[in-house]
Amino acid sequence: GDSVTQMEGPVTLSEEAFLTINCTYTATGYPSLFWYVQYPGEGLQLLLKATKADDKGSNKGFEATYRKETTSFHLEKGSVQVSDSAVYFCALSDQGSGNTPLVFGKGTRLSVIA
Amino acid sequence: DTEVTQTPKHLVMGMTNKKSLKCEQHMGHRAMYWYKQKAKKPPELMFVYSYEKLSINESVPSRFSPECPNSSLLNLHLHALQPEDSALYLCASSRTGGSGQSYEQYFGPGTRLTVT
Numbered sequence A: 001g002d003s004v005t006q007m008e009g010p011v012t013l014s015e016e017a018f019l020t021i022n023c024t025y026t027a028t029g030y031p032s033l034f035w036y037v038q039y040p041g042e043g044l045q046l047l048l049k050a051t052k053a054d055d056k057g058s059n060k061g062f063e064a065t066y067r068k069e070t071t072s073f074h075l076e077k078g079s080v081q082v083s084d085s086a087v088y089f090c091a092l093s094d095q096g097s098g099n100t101p102l103v104f105g106k107g108t109r110l111s112v113i114a
Numbered sequence B: 001d002t003e004v005t006q007t008p009k010h011l012v013m014g015m016t017n018k019k020s021l022k023c024e025q026h027m028g029h030r031a032m033y034w035y036k037q038k039a040k041k042p043p044e045l046m047f048v049y050s051y052e053k054l055s056i057n058e059s060v061p062s063r064f065s066p067e068c069p070n071s072s073l074l075n076l077h078l079h080a081l082q083p084e085d086s087a088l089y090l091c092a093s094s095r096t097g098g099s100g101q102s103y104e105q106y107f108g109p110g111t112r113l114t115v116t
Helices: none
Strands: A003-006 A011-014 A019-021 A023-026 A032-038 A044-050 A056-059 A062-065 A075-077 A086-093 A108-113 B004-007 B010-013 B018-025 B031-037 B044-050 B053-057 B064-070 B073-079 B087-094 B111-115
Touching: A003 A086, A011 A019, A019 A108, A023 A032, A023 A086, A032 A062, A044 A062, B004 B087, B010 B018, B018 B031, B018 B087, B031 B073, B044 B064, B044 B073, B053 B064, B073 B087
Parallel strands: A011 A108, B010 B111
Antiparallel strands: A003 A023, A019 A075, A032 A044, A032 A086, A044 A056, A056 A062, A062 A075, A086 A108, B004 B018, B018 B073, B031 B044, B031 B087, B044 B053, B064 B073, B087 B111
């Protein structure tokens, strides 16, 4: 079946440091890929998405590129802020039907210190 | 507007109680989902509704009973729960499309459930 593997946390960075959170996937079809963020005590928010190979999703300074050849969708940000502290989930949705459930990675907790 | 609302925000219930969680969206989405999330874990899918019909039930115990009364509302009825059912319950919605299309899901803030 489909699966998502993302780097284990927690990740602790100083403010303005560069962030990379690795995510790789296996899928039988041609999935759409997503990054969701969950701030403490809240639900999940869609951070960015990509639906086909070489697409780059971006939002709030975060970027991720859909790499079909390496089955990866790594999340990057050039300069993190304390407010970026949260749990980040990589997820896929196989394009088999319009309401295909999300398959999540285990999540990576990011702590940014001032 | 990409808002999904959930009520209540917090719920404490005994093992013999009956309670309901509510979810609402006004984005015109015709797919709605219930997820359960334990601490430090990703969300686990429970149910999927498509066009107000239950399309996926991930072998959830019958003490959880979903209901989709119309295209904007989704309920989760709870009865005779166990302490291990304590978790964050998340509702989500998405567009639906034909084969070959997947759409992002929008999540509500969740209901934090404690079973005593």
